[in-house]
Structure formats: C-alpha cells, structure tokens
Amino acid sequence: MSVVECDVPSRSALGADLIERADFRDAYRAPLRCPDLGVVEIFFGIFAHRPGWMDLMLIARNKAAALAGLEVPTTSEIMNMEMRDRYSVGEKIGPWPVFFLGPAELVAGRDNKHMDFRVSVMKVDDGTRRSVVVSTLCMIHNKFGQCYLSAVIPFHKFGVRRLMAGAVAAQRL
Numbered sequence: 001m002s003v004v005e006c007d008v009p010s011r012s013a014l015g016a017d018l019i020e021r022a023d024f025r026d027a028y029r030a031p032l033r034c035p036d037l038g039v040v041e042i043f044f045g046i047f048a049h050r051p052g053w054m055d056l057m058l059i060a061r062n063k064a065a066a067l068a069g070l071e072v073p074t075t076s077e078i079m080n081m082e083m084r085d086r087y088s089v090g091e092k093i094g095p096w097p098v099f100f101l102g103p104a105e106l107v108a109g110r111d112n113k114h115m116d117f118r119v120s121v122m123k124v125d126d127g128t129r130r131s132v133v134v135s136t137l138c139m140i141h142n143k144f145g146q147c148y149l150s151a152v153i154p155f156h157k158f159g160v161r162r163l164m165a166g167a168v169a170a171q172r173l
Helices: 016-021 039-047 052-067 075-079 143-169
Strands: 024-031 096-101 105-111 115-125 130-140
Touching: 016 130, 024 143, 039 105, 039 115, 039 130, 039 143, 052 075, 052 143, 115 143, 130 143
Parallel strands: none
Antiparallel strands: 024 130, 096 105, 105 115, 115 130
C-alpha cells in the first residue's frame, strides 16, 4: 500500500458531529513503517518536507488571502518549520494552531472569516497493519469560502497525496 484515499477515522478527535457536518472532507492513508514515531514527528515528516514550488504556491496564496483580510500564516512560518520538544493545545505547530494533541492523534487548523479547517494526523493500527491517516475537514461560512474551497480542492488533494508519498518514499514514516 502506498497512499490511498480512505474515510476519516470514526474515532478521530475531530468528532463524529464535525466530520458529518463538514462541507468538505477527505482522508488519505499511508503505511507507518516506524510505529514508534509520535504524531508530532509524523506531522513534520509529512508537512515539513515540501518541494520549493509548493512553498511558492502557499506563499502566493497567503499574500492574496491577506489582501482579502484573512488571517494567514507568515512566510517565515511556512519556510521555517522547526520541530520543538513539546507542543500544547493553542500553540502553533508549523503554521497552524493545535486544537488537540494525544498519543495517537494531532489536530491543527485555523478558524477564519470565510472558512474553518482542521487537519488530523492520526496513527491507526487495525491489527494487521499500522498506518497514518491525514484527514482534512472544511466548514464554509460564506460565498467567498465556497469559491475559495472550490479553487483549492484540486491543489489540496494533489498536495497532500504528494507530501505523504514523499514521506513514505524517504522512509520518514
């Protein structure tokens, strides 16, 4: 198995209600060959190793979103993702605030005027295989959020799969 689309895990800290009412949701599963990795290490193994073109797209998107009055990560937060020894709920991990942190799952995201989003990185062991599932939920607040989400979904789907596949290939998971 490499990276495959799957359902958002029902036992995720995201919660059944939020999963069900999300305007957009997706999830991708990849093998976890290093089961002793913590969720913070997995998060950085996936999201801190982006190709340069992806960084440039994120920076351009954030510059445009900031002009529209949205809260966005700084260029420094995108370019300088460094892992700390400890994280707590409310602190930022990379460019996003942490909403939940447990031994098997990390949930980060951002609430904004147009849309709220959550990304979950969850270790899953179904008895026969260990894997990591990265899930994304988006809750739209207005027409701008609808337009924005429609524009970014193809990039999001390609990008998450690409980042996870890169982490698998480089044996960071």
